[in-house]
Amino acid sequence: MDFLSENVYIDAGFQHLCESVFVRLCQIVGTSVQVAIRRETKDIKEMVDRRVADNDDVIRMQSGSEREGFRLKGSDLDYMYWLNNHRVIFHMSQSEHYYTENKTLILFDSSESPPGFTLLELLTPTRYRQVQSACVPMNDRLYISSSLYRQQTLGHHFPGSIGHGPCESGEVGGIEYDLACCFACDFWPLSASSWIDRCHSWPDREVVNEIVRNGCHFVPIGHPLGLHEQEEWRMSFSLAEHKLVHSMNHCQFLTYGLLKIFLKEVIDKQSEETNKLLCSYHMKTVIFWVIQQNAVPLWCPQNLLVGFWVSFKLLLKWVYEGVCPNFFLPENNLFLSKVHGSAQRKLFLELHGLYEKGLVCLLQSPSIKSYITNVLYNPRLSICTNEDRMISECDHDKELFNEIYRNSSYYPQNLDHCIKYLHTIELMIGEPLTQYQVLVLQNITATILQSTAFTLHNMYTNTGLNKQMYIADRMSCHMLKLAAKFGCISNMMYIAMFHCNTFRFREALGITDIIKVKLAQPGLMYMRHVDTEKYTVAVGGQSWSTKMRQAVAYNIKINVHTCYINELTLEQQSALQNYSAQLCIPLFVLLHFVEFLCYKHNDTRLSRTALEELQVLVHHDQGLYVHHLFRDISWEILGICQQKTGNLQAALYSFQQSITQFPVNKIQNATQMRIQDLHIT
Structure with a gap:
């Protein structure tokens, strides 16, 4: 049977349909700019990883659909x-x-x-x-x-x-x-x-x-x-x-995305007997072969569904023959152990049933259906395939800043490691980098400077060498201020933590006051939460560096290899014992925590106010400022504050809540120890 002989008839109405699906796929999969941001920010992170890696290190590489640029x-x-x-x-x-x-x-x-x-x-x-x-x-x-x-x-x-x-x-x-x-x-x-x-x-x-x-x-x-x-x-x-x-060009990539969606929403819904036979790797293999064999003469928005249909027919042919040739080793049949016998025959009949319906089979996809029916019922509907007009400035920034946050995390273990990172970054500055990669490298630099500042300070604490301690302190302060210029609002929090941990409470509170003013702005982008209109009014048209400093904030990541706040040493040790390199703390939780610690030494009333604000936040936040994944450390910090005020019953409750949360920060050992230390029977 030759399923590849039939061509899709192309006319103006068909091109209109292709354009509508193209727009929808840009919304689901991403525009070419969004996909480029995802890839390039990950590329620069892996470049730094590779160059810093020692011979004895374990190398980590992201693979799969996220690494390819999908966020499905x-x-x-x-x-x-x-x-x-x-x-x-x-x-x-x-x-x-x-x-x-x-x-x-x-x-x-x-x-x-x-x-x-x-x-x-x-x-x-x-x-x-x-x-x-x-x-x-x-x-x-x-x-x-x-x-x-x-x-x-x-x-x-x-x-x-x-x-x-x-x-x-x-x-x-x-x-x-x-x-x-x-x-x-x-x-x-x-x-x-x-x-x-x-x-x-x-x-x-x-x-x-x-x-x-x-x-x-x-x-x-x-x-x-x-x-x-x-x-x-x-x-x-x-x-x-x-x-x-x-x-791939973007139309090819969107076609690959459509195949993945079609598999999940249509093919896998046919029957329980066949819904595990095909996987996204088969879809990837199909699109590779179709592109390489020049089965589609022109990959463009007006032709998108031609690429999909040719790919679907090739998949149907493979299922009929029971052979899916690996793209690199064709003699390796990817169907050999799964797609055979009665299951193969049933899968073929299901796919052939979809094939006989033609492109109407896409109506079975909830994600695509409305965009097809809109064109069918409104043939004169105007469709814009200009990607620049599909995504707002705010949404573009949200994508960029989120990827920067995800790809700027590094946790050097000692001062030598910090210096190696800084030297690596210095060598990369003169290389041809994209605008997105420059921003990631800038934020990686801020992360390393912060780790270096705390590592340097901890090396000279309690050494009795006053001159060296003074020099180290000056250098640490300078690095933290420099890091704050590179990154977003959250980077100022490291300065506040440093002052708090070195007993300069007035300076720490001065920084937290500035942070609170910035966080109170109506155009704030916190993690992925933002009011698009207010954000655009506040910083629209500004440079990305300006936007980060003035309107963008993220959770705080603490390198467990060095001390940032003495009160969290136990939690850092617990994370380290469980092979985790970081503590990730919601910014607003840490802000109230630092205020509580600072006020505790000189103003009981304001200390109590900071604790009350922290308690309201942890108890009642619905995921806006305290993501559910980070409730373990949030309850833990609340318990630490309550224990310091002598409210042991409240502290016990908070620690018990912490230990029931998903252990993303891996602090459960520390929590158990804190519960035992309360001596409450």
């Missing part, structure tokens, strides 16, 4: 982790590229594995217990078992997490996550060399060369039909895939 509801967060001092090689001659005194080498052995899978032989000694414990002898050689490695690296980062495929899977605040511990390879596999030869028209040669230079990864999952399922590893091209997605 229900999408999960995907991360890959690997040991920087372990590398996979394809043949022994590649070992000459490494200094084996500080690199553990692992040999690829696919002689008995299906395409896309392999055994991994440990060639040189490793000092990592997880790797050692995963080794199994086979044929007088030592291989790393994928199933054992999964067990060894299953960290149970949050309650309810489970092993799922090669990953640890769980949920935080309604968002699902997948964490995969893998091994990196700096070389492109010979078995995938045919892919390079296929790249005549897409992607361009520069992208191909970059993909080949970056190599691939191996994730701990074997083929269910392989001879060594428990020991085998699957070859992963995640890095290559997000480079390919980034090389």
